[in-house]
Amino acid sequence: MRNVAIVGAGITKFGVREASWKDLVQEAGKAAFKDVPNLDKKEVDSLIVGAAQPERWAYQTHVAPLVAELLGLRPTRVVARTEVACASGQAAIRYAWLAIATGLSDIAFVIGVEKMTSKNMAISQTSMINVANREFDGPSGMTAPPFFAMVAQRHMHDYGTTREQMAVVREKNSTYGSYNPYAQFTKRFSVDAVINSKVVAPPLCLFDCCGMTDGAAAVVLAAEEIAKKLTDTPVWIIGGTQCVFAADTVNQMGNLSEWPALRRAAKELYNMLGIGPRDIDFAELHDCFTISEIMEYEELGFCEKGEGGKFVEEGRSYIGGDVAVNPSGGLLSFGHPLGATGVRQAWEVFNQFRGSVPKERYVGSNARIAITHNLSGLASLHHIMAYSIEKRKEIKLGG
Amino acid sequence: MRNVAIVGAGITKFGVREASWKDLVQEAGKAAFKDVPNLDKKEVDSLIVGAAQPERWAYQTHVAPLVAELLGLRPTRVVARTEVACASGQAAIRYAWLAIATGLSDIAFVIGVEKMTSKNMAISQTSMINVANREFDGPSGMTAPPFFAMVAQRHMHDYGTTREQMAVVREKNSTYGSYNPYAQFTKRFSVDAVINSKVVAPPLCLFDCCGMTDGAAAVVLAAEEIAKKLTDTPVWIIGGTQCVFAADTVNQMGNLSEWPALRRAAKELYNMLGIGPRDIDFAELHDCFTISEIMEYEELGFCEKGEGGKFVEEGRSYIGGDVAVNPSGGLLSFGHPLGATGVRQAWEVFNQFRGSVPKERYVGSNARIAITHNLSGLASLHHIMAYSIEKRKEIKLGG
Numbered sequence: 158m159r160n161v162a163i164v165g166a167g168i169t170k171f172g173v174r175e176a177s178w179k180d181l182v183q184e185a186g187k188a189a190f191k192d193v194p195n196l197d198k199k200e201v202d203s204l205i206v207g208a209a210q211p212e213r214w215a216y217q218t219h220v221a222p223l224v225a226e227l228l229g230l231r232p233t234r235v236v237a238r239t240e241v242a243c244a245s246g247q248a249a250i251r252y253a254w255l256a257i258a259t260g261l262s263d264i265a266f267v268i269g270v271e272k273m274t275s276k277n278m279a280i281s282q283t284s285m286i287n288v289a290n291r292e293f294d295g296p297s298g299m300t301a302p303p304f305f306a307m308v309a310q311r312h313m314h315d316y317g318t319t320r321e322q323m324a325v326v327r328e329k330n331s332t333y334g335s336y337n338p339y340a341q342f343t344k345r346f347s348v349d350a351v352i353n354s355k356v357v358a359p360p361l362c363l364f365d366c367c368g369m370t371d372g373a374a375a376v377v378l379a380a381e382e383i384a385k386k387l388t389d390t391p392v393w394i395i396g397g398t399q400c401v402f403a404a405d406t407v408n409q410m411g412n413l414s415e416w417p418a419l420r421r422a423a424k425e426l427y428n429m430l431g432i433g434p435r436d437i438d439f440a441e442l443h444d445c446f447t448i449s450e451i452m453e454y455e456e457l458g459f460c461e462k463g464e465g466g467k468f469v470e471e472g473r474s475y476i477g478g479d480v481a482v483n484p485s486g487g488l489l490s491f492g493h494p495l496g497a498t499g500v501r502q503a504w505e506v507f508n509q510f511r512g513s514v515p516k517e518r519y520v521g522s523n524a525r526i527a528i529t530h531n532l533s534g535l536a537s538l539h540h541i542m543a544y545s546i547e548k549r550k551e552i553k554l555g556g
Numbered sequence: 557m558r559n560v561a562i563v564g565a566g567i568t569k570f571g572v573r574e575a576s577w578k579d580l581v582q583e584a585g586k587a588a589f590k591d592v593p594n595l596d597k598k599e600v601d602s603l604i605v606g607a608a609q610p611e612r613w614a615y616q617t618h619v620a621p622l623v624a625e626l627l628g629l630r631p632t633r634v635v636a637r638t639e640v641a642c643a644s645g646q647a648a649i650r651y652a653w654l655a656i657a658t659g660l661s662d663i664a665f666v667i668g669v670e671k672m673t674s675k676n677m678a679i680s681q682t683s684m685i686n687v688a689n690r691e692f693d694g695p696s697g698m699t700a701p702p703f704f705a706m707v708a709q710r711h712m713h714d715y716g717t718t719r720e721q722m723a724v725v726r727e728k729n730s731t732y733g734s735y736n737p738y739a740q741f742t743k744r745f746s747v748d749a750v751i752n753s754k755v756v757a758p759p760l761c762l763f764d765c766c767g768m769t770d771g772a773a774a775v776v777l778a779a780e781e782i783a784k785k786l787t788d789t790p791v792w793i794i795g796g797t798q799c800v801f802a803a804d805t806v807n808q809m810g811n812l813s814e815w816p817a818l819r820r821a822a823k824e825l826y827n828m829l830g831i832g833p834r835d836i837d838f839a840e841l842h843d844c845f846t847i848s849e850i851m852e853y854e855e856l857g858f859c860e861k862g863e864g865g866k867f868v869e870e871g872r873s874y875i876g877g878d879v880a881v882n883p884s885g886g887l888l889s890f891g892h893p894l895g896a897t898g899v900r901q902a903w904e905v906f907n908q909f910r911g912s913v914p915k916e917r918y919v920g921s922n923a924r925i926a927i928t929h930n931l932s933g934l935a936s937l938h939h940i941m942a943y944s945i946e947k948r949k950e951i952k953l954g955g
Contacts, residue, residue: 212611
């Protein structure tokens with residue numbers, strides 16, 4: 158199989174946008190094509206779109222051919238949309254990666270998009286129950302905020318994690334996000350501001366939660382021999398795993414303060430690459446809520462189980478610490494347009510590795526390996542992709 | 557990259573089922589696992605679900621982890637849902653094929669499902685406009701029947717195709733479907749019966765149209781070295797192409813009696829495999845309407861442009877003719893549960909090659925190469941997969 162690289166990326170401003178999902182596709186698409194000036198659109202032979210619920214938020218399915226039309230593409234190898242709720246964008250990158258790795262495709266355009274806001278947010282929000290096991294957990298209103306609130310409660314109970322430690326996650330991510338003009342929220346939030354914001358689902362307050370947001374992000378992927386012609390700074394995809402373990406039904410889950418599926422996905426990834434968690438230089442993690450990022454430190458092995466709160470409090474997930482987590486500002490700054498997030502994280506990784514981010518949030522030129530992580534649904538399914546500035550010499554994904 | 561084979565398959569009875577989409581998943585899933593008795597579920601490392609609109613027909617997204625739960629799977633490599641409307645199932649097979657070909661995955665479970673019927677079919681049918689460009693073509697009611705009626709009208713005008721020739725397609729497919737107990741419609745329809753059925757959208761009558769149906773189908777895919785342990789009759793995936801060409805908006809399309817995207821996808825496939833249309837022994841084509849199959853003969857190169865009506869009338873697409881088309885009975889017999897169809901076609905290919913179909917619809921033991929084809933939306937996007945009883949010696953997908 159062949160090495161595959163990101164050779165270009167583009168993004169929209171994330172936020173409450175007076176724009177349709179089609180407008181967002183065009184905005185991110187144009188930005189991505191502008192980023193790869195030597196790319197002839199005719200050479201794009203695959204198109205994969207990550208989108209979670211256009212059926213409900215835009216009364217539209219079969220979005221891939223519409224995107225082809227909007228962007229002037231006529232791909233002949235892989236044309237599809239991927240959906241795994243909150244990780245729909247990462248799934249699109251994975252599909253494109255495999256298509257190029259096999260030789261089926263040479264250049265793939267990947268775009269993630271979601272238009273979540275509307276004039277009637279009650280209707281927009283109602284559809285969020287569809288990402289859980291609706292028949293079982295819908296009647297009890299088990300959308301994301303109450304679920305992650307229960308995770309936080311259990312983590313506090315089991316490990317003594319504090320309210321303040323969770324708030325530090327937002328303080329950190331909002332600091333980085335304040336240097337990212339594409340983020341929805343560019344304001345910095347102190348620990349006090351987070352703790353004193355309105356309660357959403359105890360212990361989570363408003364500023365512990367990411368937003369329901371509109372946005373799109375795109376990356377161009379290419380095979381090794383082509384990548385070199387399109388950019389001087391290719392960023393290589395070196396691996397990826399996923400794991401579903403706990404059921405997507407709350408009453409079937411075990412202890413909510415453990416995410417064994419993430420632990421397993423991480424272990425598989427480290428085995429695949431012959432590395433350990435200390436080899437990760439920076440990570441874009443799925444901080445849909447502050448507690449999520451704390452859980453992820455632990456399950457990814459960045460710290461011991463139960464030590465996640467202390468890990469961020471001691472600055473070990475800041476730039477300059479053990480591992481720089483969410484130097485983009487994360488979902489907490491960008492909001493979480495479901496289909497866009499996974500691709501937006503890849504956009505960040507690409508820009509970090511090529512050094513095209515403000516120095517205040519730059520992880521530095523020594524960084525070699527990065528991961529992006531998404532969880533989807535009620536944290537039942539976990540998704541990790543690994544990237545490097547150095548391509549793998551021996552490309553072997555099995556084992 | 558590695559050779560990939562179908563090693564097992566299962567299916568539900570298609571029809572108006574008193575069953576939820578989850579019930580259908582379990583029914584097809586169990587049948588598929590039963591078909592591969594030596595498979596340990598723990599060895600299934602990928603799961604891909606093809607489904608078009610569970611968001612609208614079941615108020616459910618993020619279906620892949622629910623399917624994992626229903627089937628008792630804990631995959632760690634690829635877990636996703638694919639959506640390209642009417643071809644969602646084929647896209648799932650393609651994703652799994654690539655995952656195994658690269659070495660990322662060893663054994664993938666692929667399932668396509670759709671629950672389309674409900675107590676209120678008006679509501680179920682309304683969602684069908686979402687597969688077109690709803691904002692533009694929704695207001696004029698441009699769902700599938702009127703669109704394909706316009707295709708038929710134009711084909712009759714341009715090439716003199718007759719009403720009777722279209723009806724022969726149903727006569728042929730219903731004959732084969734009458735020997736397929738899993739089909740929704742197992743009754744045989746004569747040309748007269750088709751022509752005298754109720755008018756839906758002139759010239760198309762009720763029996764020119766496939767049904768809105770409930771159903772699921774599953775296939776198990778495995779890498780070459782594993783495939784041999786799981787079955788004596790592996791069926792190899794040897795190639796696949798897709799093409800989007802015309803826009804998914806009717807006012808942007810050219811002459812409706814031409815589907816250049818299908819012509820291009822076929823050309824790419826033939827080039828990839830170093831074969832021509834005469835090398836195809838049998839084909840499961842997307843006969844959502846009788847006229848569709850006639851168009852497909854032409855664009856796939858089975859006959860000259862405009863000769864499709866005559867092609868079926870002369871028996872050349874029957875078993876024993878130039879190429880056996882839809883020996884399963886096709887969509888016209890099975891109905892078209894959007895996500896299930898593409899996988900159901902692969903189930904047919906697998907069963908034909910291993911000779912486990914009734915003799916009345918068996919293509920024979922000399923068959924070497926088969927294709928499955930789907931169109932999606934208003935025929936804007938075409939999808940082809942190629943299968944063979946012989947694995948490819950030189951596995952090269954580019955070019």
